[in-house]
Amino acid sequence: MSASVIDGKHFAEGLRARIAEHVKRLKSAHDITPGLAVVIVGHDSASQIYVANKAKQTAEVGMASFKHELPVDVPEQELLDLIEQLNTNDRVHGILVQMPLPDHIDPNKVINAISPAKDVDCFTPANVGKLTIGLPGPVSCTPLGCLMLLRDHLGTLSGLDAVIVGRSNLVGKPMAQLLLRDNCTVTMAHSRTRDLPEVVRRADIVIAAVGRPQMIRGDWIKPGAVVIDVGINRIPAPERGEGKTRLVGDVDYVPATQSAGAITPVPGGVGPMTIACLLANTVTTASLINGLVPPSDLTA
Ligand SMILES: Nc1nc(=O)c2c([nH]1)NC[C@@H]1CN(c3ccc(C(=O)N[C@@H](CCC(=O)O)C(=O)O)cc3)C=[N+]21
Numbered sequence: 001m002s003a004s005v006i007d008g009k010h011f012a013e014g015l016r017a018r019i020a021e022h023v024k025r026l027k028s029a030h031d032i033t034p035g036l037a038v039v040i041v042g043h044d045s046a047s048q049i050y051v052a053n054k055a056k057q058t059a060e061v062g063m064a065s066f067k068h069e070l071p072v073d074v075p076e077q078e079l080l081d082l083i084e085q086l087n088t089n090d091r092v093h094g095i096l097v098q099m100p101l102p103d104h105i106d107p108n109k110v111i112n113a114i115s116p117a118k119d120v121d122c123f124t125p126a127n128v129g130k131l132t133i134g135l136p137g138p139v140s141c142t143p144l145g146c147l148m149l150l151r152d153h154l155g156t157l158s159g160l161d162a163v164i165v166g167r168s169n170l171v172g173k174p175m176a177q178l179l180l181r182d183n184c185t186v187t188m189a190h191s192r193t194r195d196l197p198e199v200v201r202r203a204d205i206v207i208a209a210v211g212r213p214q215m216i217r218g219d220w221i222k223p224g225a226v227v228i229d230v231g232i233n234r235i236p237a238p239e240r241g242e243g244k245t246r247l248v249g250d251v252d253y254v255p256a257t258q259s260a261g262a263i264t265p266v267p268g269g270v271g272p273m274t275i276a277c278l279l280a281n282t283v284t285t286a287s288l289i290n291g292l293v294p295p296s297d298l299t300a
Pocket of ligand 1: 050096097098099100121141232247266267268269270271272273274275
């Protein structure tokens with residue numbers, strides 16, 4: 001058996017086209033231009049590229065894009081003051097503070113400073129609570145992207161066994177909430193799980209979100225299972241020349257394609273969906289801030 005490849009890059013393009021339509025309608029019918037502010041501290045080159053990508057795609061869907069670059073040694077209070085300014089700026093409907101932050105800044109303080117109404121990452125306790133009980137609001141970007149790909153591929157997820165490997169606040173925990181809402185039987189596995197291969201072998205849906213390159217082996221995958229690889233790991237690739245690197249996921253991709261029914265590649269799988277869902281969340285928050293019902297095709 002050879003898995004079909006779930007093309008996240010292509011799906012994200014389609015999603016962005018739908019977002020652009022919603023943005024157009026918000027502008028023409030309500031005179032609202034959704035705006036996304038991205039805050040980056042320091043000059044990490046990978047983060048710079050990622051932030052530049054977000055700004056470009058934000059503009060492409062017709063939204064306003066605001067970028068704030070702060071020096072790596074910026075005092076914590078200055079960052080908190082900037083967030084407060086963005087909280088009260090009517091042109092800004094979404095605030096994303098690029099993580100990780102330098103060690104002298106407490107990420108929890110920063111997250112708690114963001115108005116939940118503008119928290120497009122779904123990092124604030126208020127929005128995590130809403131997600132958990134199913135109230136409208138932003139939905140964690142990476143889990144939302146994974147859910148959209150799964151629904152598109154499978155139609156319904158009802159009754160399926162889903163195993164999530166990784167219990168982070170960022171991906172594992174919100175992913176579990178979304179899959180539960182779609183009536184999956186959800187197992188959360190992690191570094192202390194006993195006999196991880198056997199647990200993964202039960203899964204109709206595998207979500208790999210451990211952050212360890214190629215850790216999930218091909219022979220752990222049940223024949224026909226759908227594999228969503230959230231990992232983005234850069235590893236040395238001497239076969240491409242000295243000092244070269246390449247991106248791999250948390251799944252050992254080639255062997256996994258032997259048994260999986262479908263699988264997301266890295267790159268070109270979940271990554272592009274994360275950015276598209278950030279834009280989707282900005283349409284959601286812009287709608288809710290203005291007392292409008294958010295578009296149902298952009299959320300869980
Ligand atoms: N507050 C906050 N929210 C985030 O959502 C957030 C963050 N901080 N900090 C950094 C991580 C990382 N992240 C990525 C999203 C898309 C790709 C992506 O599109 N990757 C491409 C490959 C890009 C390449 O070639 O390097 C792909 O998978 O196809 C990567 C990484 C969001 N993050």
